Amino acid sequence: MGPIIGMSPDKKAEFPGMQEQRTGLRGACGAGTLPEAECASSPLATSVDCRGGSEDEELTNLNWLHENLLQNFTLGGPEALTSASPLLDIEGDHGASQGPSSSSHSSAHGKGRERDSLKSKPPFSFSLLIYMAIEQSPRKSLPVKEIYGWILEHFPYFSNAPTGWKNSVRHNLSLNKCFRKVERSLGKANGKGSLWCVDPEYRPNLIQALRKQHFPTADAFCTPPASPPSASSPPRHLFLQGCSFKGTDYPSRRAVPTGAFFSGVFRSTSAQDAADVSFNLCHIKH
DNA sequence: TCGCTAGTAAACAATT
DNA sequence: TAATTGTTTACTAGCG
Numbered sequence: 541m542g543p544i545i546g547m548s549p550d551k552k553a554e555f556p557g558m559q560e561q562r563t564g565l566r567g568a569c570g571a572g573t574l575p576e577a578e579c580a581s582s583p584l585a586t587s588v589d590c591r592g593g594s595e596d597e598e599l600t601n602l603n604w605l606h607e608n609l610l611q612n613f614t615l616g617g618p619e620a621l622t623s624a625s626p627l628l629d630i631e632g633d634h635g636a637s638q639g640p641s642s643s644s645h646s647s648a649h650g651k652g653r654e655r656d657s658l659k660s661k662p663p664f665s666f667s668l669l670i671y672m673a674i675e676q677s678p679r680k681s682l683p684v685k686e687i688y689g690w691i692l693e694h695f696p697y698f699s700n701a702p703t704g705w706k707n708s709v710r711h712n713l714s715l716n717k718c719f720r721k722v723e724r725s726l727g728k729a730n731g732k733g734s735l736w737c738v739d740p741e742y743r744p745n746l747i748q749a750l751r752k753q754h755f756p757t758a759d760a761f762c763t764p765p766a767s768p769p770s771a772s773s774p775p776r777h778l779f780l781q782g783c784s785f786k787g788t789d790y791p792s793r794r795a796v797p798t799g800a801f802f803s804g805v806f807r808s809t810s811a812q813d814a815a816d817v818s819f820n821l822c823h824i825k826h
Numbered sequence: 827t828c829g830c831t832a833g834t835a836a837a838c839a840a841t842t
Numbered sequence: 843t844a845a846t847t848g849t850t851t852a853c854t855a856g857c858g
Contacts, residue, residue, distance in 0.1 A: 711849085
C-alpha cells in the first residue's frame with residue numbers, strides 16, 4: 541500500500557505534490573517527543589470550539605458522535621435501523637438508560653439488533669476507531685492499550701473477534717499519518733510504549749472531506765473560530781456537532797465515510813491551510 | 827481492468 | 843523469558 545492512507549484519487553488530483561509536503565510534515569512533527577502536556581492542550585486542539593467554552597470537552601470529541609450521529613442513525617430510516625450500526629452498540633452499552641431515544645429502541649426488535657450488533661463489524665475503519673478513542677480521552681492521547689480498551693468498550697464486536705484486530709490497530713497507528721506518537725512523561729513509570737494522539741495538522745481537513753463526500757450538512761453545525769487559528773493559540777474542537785449521518789451514508793462497507801474522513805486529513809500542508817479549511821467550512825453555507 | 831484504500835496477517839525488533 | 847509495543851511488508855477485497 542502506498543504511503544497515503546485514505547487519500548482518494550480526486551483528492552490527490554486536487555492537491556498535487558501533497559505527498560511530498562506531507563512527508564516533510566511527518567518528519568517535522570511526527571514520531572517526535574511531543575510533550576504530553578503539549579499534546580493534550582494546544583497542538584491537538586486545532587479544531588474550533590463552536591461554543592467557545594471549555595465545558596464542552598466531551599461534546600467536542602466523542603459526544604458529538606454519540607449525541608448527533610446516534611440520533612441520526614436511530615432515526616434515520618430503515619437503513620439505519622437495520623444496518624447493525626456500532627452506534628447501536630454504543631447505545632446498548634451506555635445509552636440504555638439515558639433517555640427516551642434509546643428506550644424507544646429497547647423493544648425486542650431492538651434487543652435483537654443489539655445482539656446482532658455485537659456480532660457485526662463496526663462500519664468504521666480502524667483509523668476512525670482510533671481517532672474516536674483518542675478524541676474522547678481527556679488528554680487527547682492514549683496508549684495503545686487504552687485504545688484497545690476503548691474499542692472493546694464501545695464495539696463489543698471486537699471482544700469476540702480474533703486478536704488480529706489489535707495488530708490492525710497498531711498497524712494503523714504506525715502507518716496512518718493522522719496519528720502521532722508521543723513519548724510518555726519522563727517518569728515513565730507506568731506502562732510501556734508511547735501515547736498516541738491525533739495530528740492537529742490533519743484533523744481540520746477531514747471535516748471538509750466529510751462534507752464533500754458523505755456529510756454535506758456537517759458544516760451547518762460548525763461555527764467559525766473566534767479568531768484565526770495559529771500554532772500558538774489554536775482553536776479548539778472544531779467538530780461536527782450535529783453533522784447528519786444518514787442511513788444511506790453506509791450503503792456498504794466501502795462506503796463508510798472513513799475513507800473520506802481521512803482523505804481530507806492529508807490535504808493540508810500547513811497549519812494555516814488547515815485553519816483556512818476549517819474556517820471556510822464553517823462559513824461556506826452562511 | 828486499473829488504481830486506490832482498508833483490512834489482515836506475518837515477521838521482526840525494541841521495550842518492559 | 844514472555845508479553846507488549848511499534849514498524850514494516852505483503853497480500854486481498856471492495857469500490858469507483
